[in-house]
Amino acid sequence: MSSTIFKLEKVTRSFAAVEVLNPLTLDIPRGEFVAVVGPSGCGKTTLLNLLSGFIEPSSGEITRSGRMRMVYQQDGLFPWLTVTENISLGLRHLKDERELESQLKELTALIKLEGFENHYPHQLSGGMRQRVEIARALAGDTDVLLLDEPFSALDYLTRLRMRRELARMLRERPRTVVLVTHDIEEAAQLADRVIVFSERPAQVRCEWRLYEPRPRDLTHPEVVKAVHQILFELGLEKDSQLETAEWIAG
Ligand SMILES: Nc1ncnc2c1ncn2[C@@H]1O[C@H](COP(=O)(O)OP(=O)(O)O)[C@@H](O)[C@H]1O
Numbered sequence: 001m002s003s004t005i006f007k008l009e010k011v012t013r014s015f016a017a018v019e020v021l022n023p024l025t026l027d028i029p030r031g032e033f034v035a036v037v038g039p040s041g042c043g044k045t046t047l048l049n050l051l052s053g054f055i056e057p058s059s060g061e062i063t064r065s066g067r068m069r070m071v072y073q074q075d076g077l078f079p080w081l082t083v084t085e086n087i088s089l090g091l092r093h094l095k096d097e098r099e100l101e102s103q104l105k106e107l108t109a110l111i112k113l114e115g116f117e118n119h120y121p122h123q124l125s126g127g128m129r130q131r132v133e134i135a136r137a138l139a140g141d142t143d144v145l146l147l148d149e150p151f152s153a154l155d156y157l158t159r160l161r162m163r164r165e166l167a168r169m170l171r172e173r174p175r176t177v178v179l180v181t182h183d184i185e186e187a188a189q190l191a192d193r194v195i196v197f198s199e200r201p202a203q204v205r206c207e208w209r210l211y212e213p214r215p216r217d218l219t220h221p222e223v224v225k226a227v228h229q230i231l232f233e234l235g236l237e238k239d240s241q242l243e244t245a246e247w248i249a250g
């Protein structure tokens with residue numbers, strides 16, 4: 001089994017005359033949780049589409065390995081299917097009826113939707129629907145989760161809750177994750193590595209590593225420092241965190 005899931009070598013992508021990605025070189029090892037942060041329209045979804053193989057680069061090379069599932073920003077559930085039927089779509093490879101039953105039960109418990117198995121998406125809250133999507137993506141033997149702003153349509157408190165849920169689910173079913181978001185806090189709370197993109201055409205502005213195990217509190221010093229430093233790199237904060245801490249202490 002390869003230890004590198006994605007290897008990008010000077011990858012670019014244009015749409016007609018619009019250049020979306022500057023030459024991008026990037027390695028994502030198996031098991032890493034990478035967050036890609038950047039302004040709207042900079043090329044984040046384009047990157048995920050390149051990773052999934054949905055589109056090919058204009059130049060450069062991508063090596064991919066492993067089975068992938070994608071979770072989108074907008075509702076991706078089928079409105080005419082129940083919770084159980086939607087999750088089952090992620091388990092189509094299972095032929096054994098009993099194995100299917102037991103997986104469905106486990107996944108429904110994982111997203112804490114017992115009792116809602118026969119509900120339709122319109123009978124669920126936004127957070128519940130997004131949990132079903134994640135369960136469907138976690139179902140089966142995928143190695144990689146590609147998440148395209150999966151929580152951005154949710155209210156703030158639900159978003160905070162969903163980050164915890166995702167961290168918990170990943171502890172039980174570890175995956176390589178690429179999370180695209182415009183939310184720096186979300187990235188710092190969840191990722192092992194945060195990659196910050198510039199405006200289109202996207203290029204890497206900076207990278208930040210975090211070591212605290214998930215779930216991480218929003219107010220954990222490592223998260224606060226990462227958010228602060230990234231904002232500083234983007235020119236949106238004037239001081240570095242260290243100086244601020246020293247100023248408070250002094
Ligand atoms: N299929 C496409 N055809 C033409 N232009 C596209 C296509 N997909 C994306 N773009 C353009 O590429 C740029 C980046 O888009 P996208 O990757 O969706 O940004 P983000 O996800 O960061 O908001 C945008 O300017 C968008 O208009």
Ligand SMILES: [Mg+2]
Nearest residue numbers: 044045046148
């Ligand atoms: Mg997008």
